[in-house]
Amino acid sequence: MSAAEVEEALDSFSPQVVGISALTLMWPKAAALARRLKEGCPSLRVVAGGVHPSLIRQRALEEVPELDAVFWGEGEESVREYLRLREGGGEGAIPGVAHRRRDGGIAVGPDRPPLADLDSLPVPDRRLLHTDPRRYVPAIEQYRRLPVTSMVTARGCPHRCLFCLPDLLGAKVRLRSPQRVLEEVDYLVRDFGIRDIAFWDDTFTLDRERVLAVCEGLTRRGLPVIWSAQARADRVDREMLRAMRRSGCWKLFFGIESLVQRNLDTLGKGERIEQIREAVALTAREGIETEGSFIFGIPGETYREGLETIRGACGLDLDYAKFFFFTPYGALQEELADRGTFVTRDPSAYHGNAITFVPAGMSREELEDLHRRAYRRFYLRPAALWRRLRTLADPLERRKTLRGAGALGRLLLARSPGGRSR
Numbered sequence: 001m002s003a004a005e006v007e008e009a010l011d012s013f014s015p016q017v018v019g020i021s022a023l024t025l026m027w028p029k030a031a032a033l034a035r036r037l038k039e040g041c042p043s044l045r046v047v048a049g050g051v052h053p054s055l056i057r058q059r060a061l062e063e064v065p066e067l068d069a070v071f072w073g074e075g076e077e078s079v080r081e082y083l084r085l086r087e088g089g090g091e092g093a094i095p096g097v098a099h100r101r102r103d104g105g106i107a108v109g110p111d112r113p114p115l116a117d118l119d120s121l122p123v124p125d126r127r128l129l130h131t132d133p134r135r136y137v138p139a140i141e142q143y144r145r146l147p148v149t150s151m152v153t154a155r156g157c158p159h160r161c162l163f164c165l166p167d168l169l170g171a172k173v174r175l176r177s178p179q180r181v182l183e184e185v186d187y188l189v190r191d192f193g194i195r196d197i198a199f200w201d202d203t204f205t206l207d208r209e210r211v212l213a214v215c216e217g218l219t220r221r222g223l224p225v226i227w228s229a230q231a232r233a234d235r236v237d238r239e240m241l242r243a244m245r246r247s248g249c250w251k252l253f254f255g256i257e258s259l260v261q262r263n264l265d266t267l268g269k270g271e272r273i274e275q276i277r278e279a280v281a282l283t284a285r286e287g288i289e290t291e292g293s294f295i296f297g298i299p300g301e302t303y304r305e306g307l308e309t310i311r312g313a314c315g316l317d318l319d320y321a322k323f324f325f326f327t328p329y330g331a332l333q334e335e336l337a338d339r340g341t342f343v344t345r346d347p348s349a350y351h352g353n354a355i356t357f358v359p360a361g362m363s364r365e366e367l368e369d370l371h372r373r374a375y376r377r378f379y380l381r382p383a384a385l386w387r388r389l390r391t392l393a394d395p396l397e398r399r400k401t402l403r404g405a406g407a408l409g410r411l412l413l414a415r416s417p418g419g420r421s422r
């Protein structure tokens, strides 16, 4: 949503409270928006939540004086309690919230325990979105049919990968029931004509029984919808993949990160290279497209190991690959202070496609070289070109390929990777 659209929405809606959600890269823009909103209407209450406010918590109120409150962790209950408290004129502390009191002080609440039952939340009402879900066109590897949308059917992750933020929504995994998931799929197909769904759970395949139940429900319904999801290499097997394929799964994403065991161990992924190779091969054999993402600049990684990962990536049966730079958020920045050099602390550069951290033992130029070399080697290999050529009869795939070729060209011609987040 542009600033002009925000103002238009404010004029037509006249809200009392505006909530801003921000990832780290969006934080400077979120702060600017809060400033603008307060300048335009000083009585408006402006609050922020989401990933970055969850990382910096009450510091957000120091960084952005125009914010009235900041929320961390899950927002549903905290927002309700905050609004109720303010309506009643109260100022006490609320779990998961830091808010300004009238005397200028800040009331900081304790952490809020994660919601126990995700089914207690209603299916999100997508009519409330500013943009019609049918107009959403994501990056080319994220859809095979249009209109496409996304769903999140679980919260929390039991793993602790170094680069990730698994504590955001808690370590305890909570799953929406298969019935609830299917109810939302029905709604998306019926009310919006959605034909492709990306399940953006951290690991959709975490609970095997639930996956099988969802797949069975989808197959039984025979809806005109296909889907994709994120998986871990240690959480797929043949029977599950077959059920997924039968029920319309067209692509699985694997966060592979590195094909050098030592570096995988540094990241705490808890996976073996062999497992990754097998999972990708098995997924491809079962007729599901595969996407892998990789990271360069892992603490301790060398340039030669980066090259090994590129070689390995080209040898896997992957349809799509993404290559990111190791990007340390939050407290990890302090922990890594003596394991490399921070190039910038500007939050807007913290999205993975710009170099923020150079590990000891590698230079910035080497990192840039790995990133560009990886895209060139992966996408310009004969096998990858052939893969794309075979799909060109389909007009949508043709458009996607053109978009992808443009993005690849811009990336390879750019002097230095950075700045852009997608």
Ligand code: B12
Residues within 6 Å of the ligand: 018, 019, 020, 021, 022, 023, 024, 025, 047, 048, 049, 050, 051, 052, 054, 071, 073, 074, 075, 076, 079, 150, 152, 163, 164, 165, 166, 168, 169, 200, 201, 202, 329, 350, 351, 352, 353, 421, 422
């Ligand atoms: C889905 C997803 C995407 C999808 C979004 C698709 C879509 N249409 O929804 C896509 C693929 C587009 C995407 C892109 C990117 N993503 Co992403 N993505 C996620 C993912 C896997 C799930 C997010 C989600 O929906 N969670 C479920 C909901 C329920 O949780 P939530 O969003 O946090 O919201 C809850 C609370 O935070 C809170 N809340 C949120 N906002 C607000 C606002 C207010 C006012 C309040 C009160 C509360 C509140 O209440 C919500 C309900 O409880 C997370 C990983 C994760 N587990 O969080 C990464 C994640 C958010 N992505 C991340 C990144 C880095 C990116 C990219 C920059 C990657 C890239 N280089 O391209 C881009 C940025 C795109 C952009 N410009 O915005 C990082 C962010 C790290 C950081 N410190 O900012 C994460 C955390 C992954 C990671 N571990 O590194 N992403």
Ligand code: SF4
Residues within 6 Å of the ligand: 157, 158, 159, 160, 161, 164, 165, 166, 202, 203, 232, 255
């Ligand atoms: S990378 Fe995936 S498995 Fe690892 S902590 Fe993050 S969400 Fe969990």
